[in-house]
Amino acid sequence: MKKRVKTRKVSGVESVEPAITPLTDAPLIPRISKLPPIGAPRLDIPEGLWTKCPKCNELLYDKYLDDNLKVCMHCSYHFPFSARERINSLVETCSFEETNADLESLDILSFKGPSNYTEKIKQNQEKTGLRDAVVTGVGDIGPHRVALAVMDFKFLGGSMGSVVGEKITRLVEEATDRNLPVIIFAASGGARMYEGMFSLMQMAKTSAALAFHAKAQLPYISVLTNPTTAGVMASFASLGDVIIAEPRAMIGFAGPRVIQSTTHQELPSDFQTSEFLLDHGLIDLILDRNEMKRTLISLLGYMSRAKNRF
Ligand SMILES: [Zn+2]
Numbered sequence: 001m002k003k004r005v006k007t008r009k010v011s012g013v014e015s016v017e018p019a020i021t022p023l024t025d026a027p028l029i030p031r032i033s034k035l036p037p038i039g040a041p042r043l044d045i046p047e048g049l050w051t052k053c054p055k056c057n058e059l060l061y062d063k064y065l066d067d068n069l070k071v072c073m074h075c076s077y078h079f080p081f082s083a084r085e086r087i088n089s090l091v092e093t094c095s096f097e098e099t100n101a102d103l104e105s106l107d108i109l110s111f112k113g114p115s116n117y118t119e120k121i122k123q124n125q126e127k128t129g130l131r132d133a134v135v136t137g138v139g140d141i142g143p144h145r146v147a148l149a150v151m152d153f154k155f156l157g158g159s160m161g162s163v164v165g166e167k168i169t170r171l172v173e174e175a176t177d178r179n180l181p182v183i184i185f186a187a188s189g190g191a192r193m194y195e196g197m198f199s200l201m202q203m204a205k206t207s208a209a210l211a212f213h214a215k216a217q218l219p220y221i222s223v224l225t226n227p228t229t230a231g232v233m234a235s236f237a238s239l240g241d242v243i244i245a246e247p248r249a250m251i252g253f254a255g256p257r258v259i260q261s262t263t264h265q266e267l268p269s270d271f272q273t274s275e276f277l278l279d280h281g282l283i284d285l286i287l288d289r290n291e292m293k294r295t296l297i298s299l300l301g302y303m304s305r306a307k308n309r310f
Contacts, residue, residue, distance in 0.1 A: 097137050153189070162201075184221075191232075221243075244284065
């Protein structure tokens with residue numbers, strides 16, 4: 001039998017060490033292409049990690065987006081902000097005492113529609129973790145103790161029913177009794193149709209409470225977020241001593257289509273935006289969400305000093 005002679009594989013240069021190759025009977029590692037085959041459906045981006053900005057189309061890492069108060073780092077687009085997130089971004093840690101947290105809407109009119117009102121309320125409570133479309137309470141913003149109400153658009157479009165009106169009215173009355181400034185963040189599609197006239201009455205009730213608060217020479221700052229419309233805009237949201245808006249928020253009473261068909265006029269492209277309303281004198285200031293807390297502290301300081309002079 002002929003003796004097998006093992007030879008080294010070389011690549012032409014004797015000094016080069018041979019590459020380590022797998023044994024011939026070892027399974028070969030299959031080569032996997034990094035690209036999906038042509039025509040295969042696109043892999044979805046895992047939820048909860050990245051968000052696509054609807055304005056500039058950039059993909060934003062959720063953690064950085066949250067750290068930036070849900071404002072796009074590339075184009076400053078303001079994503080929707082929940083009531084709880086807003087409160088956390090403004091008040092000092094552990095200083096917020098929620099008021100009237102247990103108030104819940106009743107189906108006073110036994111509303112009949114595609115789905116009944118009681119069911120709608122329950123669905124929205126589960127979706128948002130809130131009892132109704134506003135959170136009210138007293139907390140510290142910098143060195144100032146303030147009465148704060150924050151609406152949440154995700155709860156039935158931030159509509160104002162009797163609970164929203166009642167919670168805001170009670171908060172303003174408490175602020176008047178305790179000599180506190182009021183700040184209300186509005187986000188609303190208007191009155192809550194499921195409550196009919198009871199909903200419309202909240203416009204007068206909240207406005208009356210604010211009139212007594214103003215009589216006591218206490219400051220009220222109204223902040224309009226996207227969107228603030230209809231009955232809310234036509235009542236407490238437009239009554240602030242200072243009215244602030246977030247950039248590019250939609251603010252108005254009736255929708256642009258209704259106005260266009262009623263007036264038969266071509267409307268400007270930026271109609272009912274914060275920028276348009278600032279130019280026309282309805283609001284005082286447009287503020288980026290990241291500037292909000294610092295500016296509120298300055299305004300409250302200025303207004304409380306001004307009050308002490310009179
Ligand atoms: Zn963007």
